[in-house]
Amino acid sequence: MELINCIERLPGAVALLDNNLKVMVASPKWNDRYAGEDGSKGELISDLVPEISDRQISRLESCLKEEKEVSFEIKERGDLAKQWCCKSWKKDKKEIKGIIVHSANCSVLEEKLESHFRKEFLLESVLNSINTGVIACDKSAQLLLFNKAARNMHGLAERKMKPENLARYYSLYDKDGKTLLKTDEIPLLNMLHEGVIEKNEIVIKSVDGDPVIVSVTGSRLYNKQGEIDGAVVALHDVTEAREAQEKLEISEETFRRNFEDAAIGMAITGLQGECIRANESLCEIMGYSQEEITQLKFQEVTHPDDLGKDIELIGKLIQGEKDSYQLEKRAIHKSGRIIYLNIAVSVVRDNSDHPLYFISQISDVTRQKKAEEKLSYMLSITQDQNERLKNFAHIVSHNLRSHSGNIEMLLDLYLEDYPEQKRNELMEMLVAASKRLSETINHLNEVSLINTTTEKKLTALNLRHAVNNTMDSISALIQKYDVLIENEIPGDYEVLCIPSYLESIILNFATNAINYRSVKRQPRVRFQAEKNNGYINLIIEDNGVGINLNKNSDKIFGMYKTFHKGKSSRGIGLFITKNQIEAVGGKVKAESKVGKGSRFTISFKYEKN
Amino acid sequence: MKKIDCTWIVDDDPIFLYYMRRIMRSLDAFEDVKICENGREALKDLKKASKIDNRSIPNLIFLDLNMPVMDGWQFLDELQKMEKSKDIIIYIVTSSVDPSDKEKASAYDFVEDYIVKPLKADNLKNIISKHINHYA
Numbered sequence: 001m002e003l004i005n006c007i008e009r010l011p012g013a014v015a016l017l018d019n020n021l022k023v024m025v026a027s028p029k030w031n032d033r034y035a036g037e038d039g040s041k042g043e044l045i046s047d048l049v050p051e052i053s054d055r056q057i058s059r060l061e062s063c064l065k066e067e068k069e070v071s072f073e074i075k076e077r078g079d080l081a082k083q084w085c086c087k088s089w090k091k092d093k094k095e096i097k098g099i100i101v102h103s104a105n106c107s108v109l110e111e112k113l114e115s116h117f118r119k120e121f122l123l124e125s126v127l128n129s130i131n132t133g134v135i136a137c138d139k140s141a142q143l144l145l146f147n148k149a150a151r152n153m154h155g156l157a158e159r160k161m162k163p164e165n166l167a168r169y170y171s172l173y174d175k176d177g178k179t180l181l182k183t184d185e186i187p188l189l190n191m192l193h194e195g196v197i198e199k200n201e202i203v204i205k206s207v208d209g210d211p212v213i214v215s216v217t218g219s220r221l222y223n224k225q226g227e228i229d230g231a232v233v234a235l236h237d238v239t240e241a242r243e244a245q246e247k248l249e250i251s252e253e254t255f256r257r258n259f260e261d262a263a264i265g266m267a268i269t270g271l272q273g274e275c276i277r278a279n280e281s282l283c284e285i286m287g288y289s290q291e292e293i294t295q296l297k298f299q300e301v302t303h304p305d306d307l308g309k310d311i312e313l314i315g316k317l318i319q320g321e322k323d324s325y326q327l328e329k330r331a332i333h334k335s336g337r338i339i340y341l342n343i344a345v346s347v348v349r350d351n352s353d354h355p356l357y358f359i360s361q362i363s364d365v366t367r368q369k370k371a372e373e374k375l376s377y378m379l380s381i382t383q384d385q386n387e388r389l390k391n392f393a394h395i396v397s398h399n400l401r402s403h404s405g406n407i408e409m410l411l412d413l414y415l416e417d418y419p420e421q422k423r424n425e426l427m428e429m430l431v432a433a434s435k436r437l438s439e440t441i442n443h444l445n446e447v448s449l450i451n452t453t454t455e456k457k458l459t460a461l462n463l464r465h466a467v468n469n470t471m472d473s474i475s476a477l478i479q480k481y482d483v484l485i486e487n488e489i490p491g492d493y494e495v496l497c498i499p500s501y502l503e504s505i506i507l508n509f510a511t512n513a514i515n516y517r518s519v520k521r522q523p524r525v526r527f528q529a530e531k532n533n534g535y536i537n538l539i540i541e542d543n544g545v546g547i548n549l550n551k552n553s554d555k556i557f558g559m560y561k562t563f564h565k566g567k568s569s570r571g572i573g574l575f576i577t578k579n580q581i582e583a584v585g586g587k588v589k590a591e592s593k594v595g596k597g598s599r600f601t602i603s604f605k606y607e608k609n
Numbered sequence: 610m611k612k613i614d615c616t617w618i619v620d621d622d623p624i625f626l627y628y629m630r631r632i633m634r635s636l637d638a639f640e641d642v643k644i645c646e647n648g649r650e651a652l653k654d655l656k657k658a659s660k661i662d663n664r665s666i667p668n669l670i671f672l673d674l675n676m677p678v679m680d681g682w683q684f685l686d687e688l689q690k691m692e693k694s695k696d697i698i699i700y701i702v703t704s705s706v707d708p709s710d711k712e713k714a715s716a717y718d719f720v721e722d723y724i725v726k727p728l729k730a731d732n733l734k735n736i737i738s739k740h741i742n743h744y745a
Contacts (some may be wrong), residue, residue, distance in 0.1 A: 394707070397706075398675075398704050398705055398706075399704075401704040401706070401726065402622065402625075402726060405704060405726040406624040406625065406628070406727070407729035408727050409624070409625070409628040409727045410624065410628070410730075413628060413631055413632075416635075442706075445706045449706070449707070449708065495739035545639070596744075
């Protein structure tokens with residue numbers, strides 16, 4: 001009965017069953033677990049533990065028949081499984097008298113198994129759902145693991161093959177994208193054999209897509225004994241990042257070059273107006289060195305009178321009302337002098353649209369500005385002088401007119417009083433002089449009037465008709481000298497002019513041609529017209545005596561220039577004509593050969609422009 | 610022979626006035642000729658005359674434009690404002706050949722013509738014939 005005493009004292013849950021599978025004796029823990037307060041002695045095991053199956057009962061019974069050990073699991077109350085270890089009990093080592101049963105808590109083992117299973121499942125899910133390609137191999141370089149991302153990257157699944165075929169099969173290239181990797185350069189094998197990855201960025205030219213740039217990390221796998229058992233690598237697709245980086249590098253480089261080498265001044269300024277960077281051109285414009293200029297704010301070098309506008313526009317950039325603006329402003333050169341700048345400022349914003357800094361392009365327009373100012377100053381002086389000249393001409397001609405008119409009148413009266421004086425040579429000369437004085441003053445008036453009527457509106461006039469009408473008005477002169485008039489002007493040419501001017505212009509050239517005819521041949525005047533560069537050119541050609549233009553080119557259209565002693569030479573005609581032509585926006589050009597004739601080209605504007 | 614009753618010459622140029630007097634006398638078509646040396650004087654005399662009788666108000670005025678004190682334009686403007694009991698015909702006689710002056714003058718309906726000096730005897734004869742029938 002030593003065993004019985006012993007069992008009653010055991011710390012575990014142990015019971016001794018008899019040949020009928022009834023409890024002979026049990027440890028306190030057994031009773032705690034399976035019996036009530038009355039204990040379990042004499043209870044049938046199948047009553048005590050209803051969860052026990054028939055099969056388990058028969059296994060127990062097998063221990064009564066021969067000496068052996070069996071063990072099984074019983075799912076008992078609650079969900080904690082128990083491992084039952086059962087062994088035949090021989091009394092005095094002779095015959096089998098019963099079974100010793102040990103009920104052990106086996107949940108630790110079970111949990112271990114389950115958590116192991118979970119981990120494996122988790123690992124597999126993770127491996128297949130991440131974007132990182134994971135590839136593992138055993139110590140003989142045979143592929144063990146090839147997750148979904150890895151398959152996608154290669155466009156291929158894992159396949160057993162000799163290591164030397166891996167690079168070609170999976171299209172593994174150096175990061176230049178051209179050189180196939182050598183077998184020992186393949187990161188997985190490199191890691192397996194050397195424990196390092198030398199080519200940590202490679203290119204995979206997948207069969208069905210664009211090349212993929214991957215960055216590779218990895219580690220060796222060890223077994224329990226600490227021996228190398230394989231290797232694993234992780235492949236990260238960095239294609240987009242690399243391309244973006246490349247683009248950024250290109251645009252940064254382009255910008256940097258543009259910035260540094262730009263012929264115009266460029267600056268990057270902060271939101272407070274501080275100069276962050278400035279290029280050489282800007283330094284030159286402002287007269288400061290790079291170091292000096294980056295100590296300055298644009299507010300400090302802008303002319304105070306122009307600062308307000310600039311700040312207002314900067315405000316609009318910051319508020320997001322505008323992305324850029326242009327402004328002409330004055331700035332102060334290091335030397336203190338004022339310079340004129342044309343600036344274009346744009347704002348650079350971050351992803352959330354907050355302004356980061358400004359980029360300004362600055363050109364020095366001081367010279368243009370000065371030239372402009374000078375020009376407008378000159379223009380105002382010229383206008384002023386012209387105005388004064390006009391007034392002067394007006395007053396002079398007006399006042400001279402009244403005096404010459406008076407002299408004429410007085411002479412008339414005098415000769416009325418003293419008719420016999422009409423034959424007096426001195427008197428005759430005085431009358432002639434008075435007449436010429438009046439004539440001259442009339443011419444002066446005509447000229448000064450041309451200048452004051454230029455604002456008059458121009459009308460479209462048919463050139464051919466104008467020539468015909470004017471020729472009609474001098475038909476007596478034409479007949480007298482048997483002049484051949486040829487009007488070859490197309491019927492539809494219209495020029496912009498003032499009617500009386502056009503008639504006067506044609507008349508003047510025609511009468512000049514007749515007055516300076518050559519006695520050696522029949523006088524001929526030919527009118528032609530052509531369109532040229534937005535003008536209609538009226539060409540008037542004669543076969544008269546001609547003018548020596550080498551001697552007289554700058555005088556031909558001058559006032560009171562006569563080149564011949566003709567009857568009607570008065571020297572004012574061409575001068576007035578030229579003034580009239582210019583008053584209607586035209587031009588005149590003379591060509592002539594002594595003894596051959598002259599050719600005048602008068603350019604008029606025409607309707608279409 | 611019928612004559613023009615009352616003619617005024619408004620001009621500051623003594624030579625022109627001398628000439629006009631001479632030539633008017635020789636044409637013998639003007640009954641009463643009065644000289645005013647500028648616009649203000651003419652205006653003053655005109656106001657006086659209109660208080661006396663219609664006969665004292667001129668039928669014709671030969672008016673210069675450039676005059677001291679009050680020029681021809683100012684005189685015309687004043688005349689336009691006045692109430693007149695008799696039609697007064699104005700001839701502008703001036704040295705100005707400026708077309709804008711001529712245009713400006715035509716805006717006054719009582720300005721009959723714009724004559725550029727010198728005023729020749731023949732011109733004056735034409736004027737007289739317009740106002741006296743059968744003037745030879």
